[in-house]
Amino acid sequence: MSQLDDHPTVKQFYKGGGANSPAGSLIKKESAWLRQLCLDAGADDVGFVEVNRPEISDQKDEILSVFPPARTLISFACRMNRENIRTPARSVANLEFHHTTDEVNEVARNIVQKMEAEGIRAMNGGAAGFPMEADLWGGKMWILSHKPIAVAAGIGQMGIHRNVIHPKFGNFILLGTVLIDTELETYSQPIDYNPCLSCKLCVAACPTGAIGADGHFDFSACYTHNYREFMGGFTDWVGKIVESKTVKDYRKKMSDAETVSMWQSLSFGANYKAAYCIAVCPAGEDVISPFLTHRKEFVGSVLKPLQEKSETIYVVPGSDAEEYALKRFPNKKVKTVAKGLSGQTSIGGFLRGLPLVFQRGRAKGLEATYHWTFTGREERKATVIIRNQEIQIEEGHQGAADIQVTVESDTWLRLLRKETHIVWALIRRKLRIRGSPKLLLAFGRCFPS
Ligand code: SF4
Numbered sequence: 001m002s003q004l005d006d007h008p009t010v011k012q013f014y015k016g017g018g019a020n021s022p023a024g025s026l027i028k029k030e031s032a033w034l035r036q037l038c039l040d041a042g043a044d045d046v047g048f049v050e051v052n053r054p055e056i057s058d059q060k061d062e063i064l065s066v067f068p069p070a071r072t073l074i075s076f077a078c079r080m081n082r083e084n085i086r087t088p089a090r091s092v093a094n095l096e097f098h099h100t101t102d103e104v105n106e107v108a109r110n111i112v113q114k115m116e117a118e119g120i121r122a123m124n125g126g127a128a129g130f131p132m133e134a135d136l137w138g139g140k141m142w143i144l145s146h147k148p149i150a151v152a153a154g155i156g157q158m159g160i161h162r163n164v165i166h167p168k169f170g171n172f173i174l175l176g177t178v179l180i181d182t183e184l185e186t187y188s189q190p191i192d193y194n195p196c197l198s199c200k201l202c203v204a205a206c207p208t209g210a211i212g213a214d215g216h217f218d219f220s221a222c223y224t225h226n227y228r229e230f231m232g233g234f235t236d237w238v239g240k241i242v243e244s245k246t247v248k249d250y251r252k253k254m255s256d257a258e259t260v261s262m263w264q265s266l267s268f269g270a271n272y273k274a275a276y277c278i279a280v281c282p283a284g285e286d287v288i289s290p291f292l293t294h295r296k297e298f299v300g301s302v303l304k305p306l307q308e309k310s311e312t313i314y315v316v317p318g319s320d321a322e323e324y325a326l327k328r329f330p331n332k333k334v335k336t337v338a339k340g341l342s343g344q345t346s347i348g349g350f351l352r353g354l355p356l357v358f359q360r361g362r363a364k365g366l367e368a369t370y371h372w373t374f375t376g377r378e379e380r381k382a383t384v385i386i387r388n389q390e391i392q393i394e395e396g397h398q399g400a401a402d403i404q405v406t407v408e409s410d411t412w413l414r415l416l417r418k419e420t421h422i423v424w425a426l427i428r429r430k431l432r433i434r435g436s437p438k439l440l441l442a443f444g445r446c447f448p449s
Pocket residue numbers: 159160161162195196197198199200201202203277280281282283
């Protein structure tokens with residue numbers, strides 16, 4: 001140890017009185033001080049949540065696994081420029097999304113830097129915008145969910161379009177989170193009302209019917225269209241290139257404009273295809289004026305151009321979104337693309353994904369309890385109940401089954417990816433059914449791919 005004590009770095013550390021020692025982080029900090037620091041770092045609003053807050057208990061283990069000393073979550077918002085988001089010119093809207101996303105990541109980094117200078121251990125809580133832990137594809141690709149943290153931190157409340165609406169800035173914000181090892185003297189609480197006006201303009205604007213007037217949200221519809229040039233859509237595009245025998249064959253599947261759009265996404269950041277729900281939302285003190293004072297003009301100048309825009313809408317064949325887009329938007333081109341559950345790489349991912357791709361329109365009239373038994377590499381038992389156009393998933397076998405399905409897990413994943421045929425699986429007894437096969441077919445219709 002005497003060698004270590006003689007080292008210049010160690011000598012300098014003790015000469016400075018042991019600054020930045022972990023003991024410093026045990027002192028509770030004032031939230032007003034931290035709030036000002038975050039605003040100075042570029043945030044437009046900020047709130048604080050203790051890591052033990054019940055509203056985020058489902059995220060706690062994950063947060064602690066990436067940053068074990070986490071005690072406080074700093075949630076912050078950066079404003080977007082409204083007109084840039086509202087225009088039908090998606091290139092302008094995408095630039096605004098991308099620039100604000102960069103700003104959020106920059107602000108998070110600035111806060112972390114300032115924390116380090118204060119001797120507080122801190123870490124960016126995860127990229128703004130969309131999941132980035134790509135090696136976990138098919139599973140949970142994100143470290144934490146910014147939205148529930150922002151709600152707990154009093155940044156806003158969730159509108160029926162599933163975006164956080166700030167009481168002043170409306171939904172024209174992007175969110176970031178920073179984790180720190182220090183407790184605060186006081187924490188933020190959720191705001192006591194929802195800025196969402198229930199005006200349903202987001203319902204009317206969405207080209208895929210993803211947002212139901214009754215508050216239902218069709219994740220698959222939103223993900224397939226709006227995120228066409230992100231993760232799943234990108235892998236589908238690569239598949240189309242690989243399976244094309246000639247350039248002519250490829251061009252039958254992808255127009256030149258679509259190929260160029262993919263280039264644009266790869267070069268300048270992935271293009272959102274719509275996000276019209278955010279564009280039209282009139283909620284928020286700074287935003288609401290034209291909606292209240294000149295409603296007809298507001299609808300005519302903000303909602304109508306998006307509805308009337310000539311564009312391609314991407315839908316899964318046989319989905320509720322396909323039916324909705326064809327009926328509601330005859331002026332738009334509807335293109336079917338493979339998605340749904342076909343990209344799953346694990347049974348865990350398949351079961352987690354079921355509620356996300358469930359098509360309630362296709363489930364009309366279906367009332368059944370399915371007992372699933374997965375064997376082989378990933379052994380698992382699960383119960384899937386479909387009733388009143390809703391889906392419920394439970395671990396293990398619960399209640400009386402209308403149909404029992406036993407399947408070897410790898411075979412099931414290959415079936416989902418359409419790499420093998422159900423008849424082959426039945427003959428080889430990799431798939432066994434007790435109950436009416438019609439129920440299995442009806443199950444499949446609820447999850448088109
Ligand atoms: S558009 Fe209207 S209904 Fe939709 S989230 Fe905004 S305020 Fe709520």
